[in-house]
Amino acid sequence: MSNYQEIVNLNVGGTRFATSWHTLTWVPDTFFTALLSGRIPTVRDETGAIFIDRDPNLFGLILNFLRTRDIDLNNVNIRALRHECDYFGITPLSRRLALCDEMNHSSCGDVLFYGYLPPPLSTNTNGRNGNSCSRKNSTASSTEVTVNRTHSRNSSLDLRTVGRIPSQDQLSRCGRGHSRAASLGNADSHKGLRPPEISAWADSMKVQIIKAHHNWIAVAYSHFVTGYRLTDSCGWYVVFQSPVQDSVIERIALNAKTGGGGANSSGNNSAGTDVMLGVASGPLVRLWAFSTHTEPVRRTLVGTFNLGVRVEHLLFVGPQLVALSGAGSRSKAGVWHTSTQHWQTQDVAHLTTYDTAGSFLLLGTATGAINYIDMQKFPLRMKDNDLLVTQLYKDPNQEPITAISVYLTPKTNLCGNWIEIAYGTRYGSVRVIVQHPETVGHGPQLFQTFTVHQSPVTKVSLSENYLISVCSEYNHVRSWRVTRFRGMISTQPGTTPKAAFKVLALEAPTAQPHNDCGPYGEQDEEQIFIQKVVPDTDTLYVRLASNGKRVCTIRSVDGSAVSCFTVAECEGALRPRRLLLCGHRSGAAQMWDLTAPIDKAAKQNQGVAASSGEGDESPVPDGGPTPDELVRLLSACDLDATPVPVVVPQSPNRPMQAP
Template identity: 90%
Template sequence: MSDYHEIVNLNVGGTRFATSWHTLTWVPDTFFSALLSGRIPTVRDETGAIFIDRDPKLFGLILNFLRTRDIDLNNVNIRALRHECDYFGIMPLSRRLALCDEMNHSSCGDVLFYGYLPPPLNTPLPNNSNSRNGNGSRKNSTASSSEAPTNRTHSRNSSLDLRAVGRIPSQDQLSRCGRGHSRAASLGNADGHKGLRPPEVNTWADSMKVQIIKAHHNWVAVAYTHFVTGYRLTDSCGWYVVFQSPVQDSVIERIALNAKTGGSANSSGNNSAGTDVMLGITSGPLVKLWAFSTHTEPVRRTLIGTFNLGVRVEHLLFVGPQLVALSGAASRSKAGVWHTSTQHWQTQDVAHLTTYDTAGSFLLLGTATGAINYIDMQKFPLRMKDNDLLVTQLYKDPNQEPISAISVYLTPKTNLCGNWIEIAYGTRYGSVRVIVQHPETVGHGPQLFQTFTVHQSPITKVSLSEKYLISVCSEYNHVRSWRVTRFRGMISTQPGTTPKAAFKVLALEAPTAQAHNDCGPYGEQDEEQIFIQKIVPDSDTLFVRLASNGKRVCTIQSVDGSAVSCFVVAECEGALRPRRLLLAGHRSGATQMWDLTAPIDRAAKPAAPHSGEGEESPEKDGGPSPDELVRLLSTCDLDAQPAQPAPHSPNRPLAP
């Protein structure tokens, strides 16, 4: 009987092991002590060995640790081994592996980590006086009204307060889904925040998830379900809270931000002169526009007006100081413009609107009939009284294919009002075309330059830059890129564009979430552009890739383990050079920032061959590796069979 207790025969996943009772039980309170004491029922194979249905390779590593108190971690998946240690209850080894795992992840981020904006602590409380007057009716929809100042002032104390509360929570304080933020949880239990729970939101955590992020110059607007917080970047103070919008009764669906660089009294030409920030938000068909004077203490907030487009606003943007609202509803496509000089809101039906882009003072509109129209914002003061937005046709597709994406490139010799332009556009039938209007064609409309028919699905995005033409179709964001040859700054017909790369930027987001998780491309047209790849909805990992060839620039992982809910790439002006920042909003309510400037420069350097002009060697696809993809997909329910991305983008195609 004693021999039976000394030698233990195990069958682990089909592999046989023999060890001693003492080896398996020297660590107290483990799976093995419970198994050998009879507290866990045993299953034996035909030889009488105890069968354990686990990975035999990982079990062999654990058994060697129990024998020698040592372990060799070369070529070992530490995360998988730690999972097995937790299963068997081998806590001495599990704690060591946890430390090894933590060495690869820091709550301070890596060298690219730039900043952390915690969930707002001074959350504005609902106040009926912000949205209704004394008799319960809403304020005049077009009148400008001055509101009470925000409860967060522009001061060095605000910056210091933000730094004090900006400590990143530890891993133990957060769950992987990002809803375990201890600070947010404690605030959610406060009585003062009960008013943040409108009928359509079940929990405080849901309402505090970052929904949208917009950036302009050194300003960032972070939109939650019912209010928006504004931050400013300075070299001396870093990021600090400057303003918060009033709490809205309805869910905020779109926001737009315009930061004036000068903030002079004559820059706006209205009674909000001296303001340096304008914020627009939409809920359904309604648009609210505020102006913020951040050079005063406290910050002065002025409600310019509440406007009605008549249909749900699908896109909100600034073209210069003018606020533009667009809707591509199948029955009624409309455009609405608030002009800063006339203080007038004007709406107009725009037939079959499907996509848009901006170029200087021009707003270009693609239509389902194959026409490209434009609106010149500088002519508004002359015609606003006539209720005419001067929608003018610029070009008509030769096959009248519905236009689903558009990109405008202004050649270096042009000015904001000039007509030396190049336009790339994609159609619903998969065609990509380039049209040009150069000095030699002045007096005529744009001429068709080149057509590509390499896509078999609707085009969702196009980008024409100084060096590349990039197109994306709806087949899981399949990308095609071409190198563009230029002569004296203008696209050249000799030798023309050269195929560069083809790859996919896989994203399994639902179409409703893609509006604020657009993969790109991001970046100025005279530099390298990038894609941001988020694989699954609750992912804490983003892959940054060059738009020209798909090469991976870097991998970004949340410093607090919370899932990314939205993201955007923005150029922020610094003291020495502009920084290209990736701004990621999270389910925890925090915003995390990453500086992509240096890695993009490094990734783009090999693109120039040492021997001069010529094609680079083909790059390996920079998306997730099979191991990374499997790990990410393990958190996603593929049984839902997510639909392929619809032709929809936050800054180009509108819903058909």
């Protein structure tokens, strides 16, 4: 053929290439065969070279493959190169790149992946794979129920679990009376439904909240909660499920190993009550006790309580269930005490934030006061049948307190007279107060004030080694290294500035209670932030709270968006595991073991600090998404519909602060 060795000059995106006709056409039915045969019109530049408006760098890799039948993929974006190969129709290279891409992505997750719990509405035929122990389901109105206890025979690293399906009448009562086939996600069953119905059903079956305590997990959907337990032999398996609720579940609280015996409707004591579940919808709180050491699992409704105002926080302080309302003049605190079986409410004006320490519940208020309730003395210290709320401290400038953190030093465990408290205010101040032996009976004394934030402080954490604060301006974080002497905070040389960074999260305010960025972790170890940048994303960034460096990147194994997350310590055979627990819009729950990567990052952090000197304040690179990652995340996010964090303007009466 006359043109077999003909030279072809190309101008690809402004870069010139010269090759032979044979090199471009040895792969049949490509862009180049169509171009050179005249089936695609050609555009030539001023030199007569054929102009192709594509990326010249990626084209160079493809041209080298056509020349040598080989390619070097080091430092190459495989997905971008594959996209170019598909455009040019280079099928042999495209297939290789597809295989490489599949090898790099596993549906079982990477080395950090710990477990996968499928949606509870996935069916499981009786005895499938020999792993299902089917039980008879009873209605939600019964006092005692038998729960499917389904688990995997494989190790805890497999963790395949299937739950039970709520009955048809339960779904009808809560306004979701679709057919069972529709509830199973069958595409054909959706043909008779209007799109809003399908959307409402899908939204109700996404994981709304996920909580953990010890080796237990509670996964909350719109109208019911499923409880799982972790053991070394069985992995995660379903233990209990709450009745289907008529109203949407807004808050949950989980308490394992309560050890107390409850009473059922027959008046019999239920031995071995080891799990308690609290659920809040509006002002109402329902509390159940589960006796999992009996067959069948016994569920007892302890009571239904009314706080009088919407419940904004639901938690256990020891075995006591606590419900708190939001800020306002009608703020309330409600407590159910396990030993007295008594529910009490108390007005706590202008409640804004809280923290727990041992048996103490500390409450920050908009008037600048820090109050506390001693849960341990709760049964003996009642006044006019009200909770005994005692004022502990008053901010010197009476700034509204918006965040609070309590640290009990090792000294506290011995003599109980040394407590450290850090709190943040609406005007951006961060203060540390200390109750030490010399001030017993006089209340905590102001220790140190930091005025580095220009927006309201939303989070504060005081730990053994660090003081961390977060303000409302795109979750701007400031951290300090804390100097201690014999375990107690020291004035000499005091705290050292460590880092400043942002944990950007473009999340709706209503979703933030279930997507709290942190910091997470025990106060005597390295704490972490979990960064979820956009609402509908399958990617989370795990970062050190001390300096913002990235620990690892987490992506859901099924590609579904993360709807909620939390971090919890779970006991293991050798050592406790720090697990990241994620609920997903698909209804599944996924877990990652962060123990090893956090330990590695913490050691590297300590090594850098030792080599650079403790007093050096060198700039720390941000560990959040890179510009390329951020652009990719934002490209899948409708910024016009995404609420941005609102920065509250400063009060004109605010005292002058340092920049």
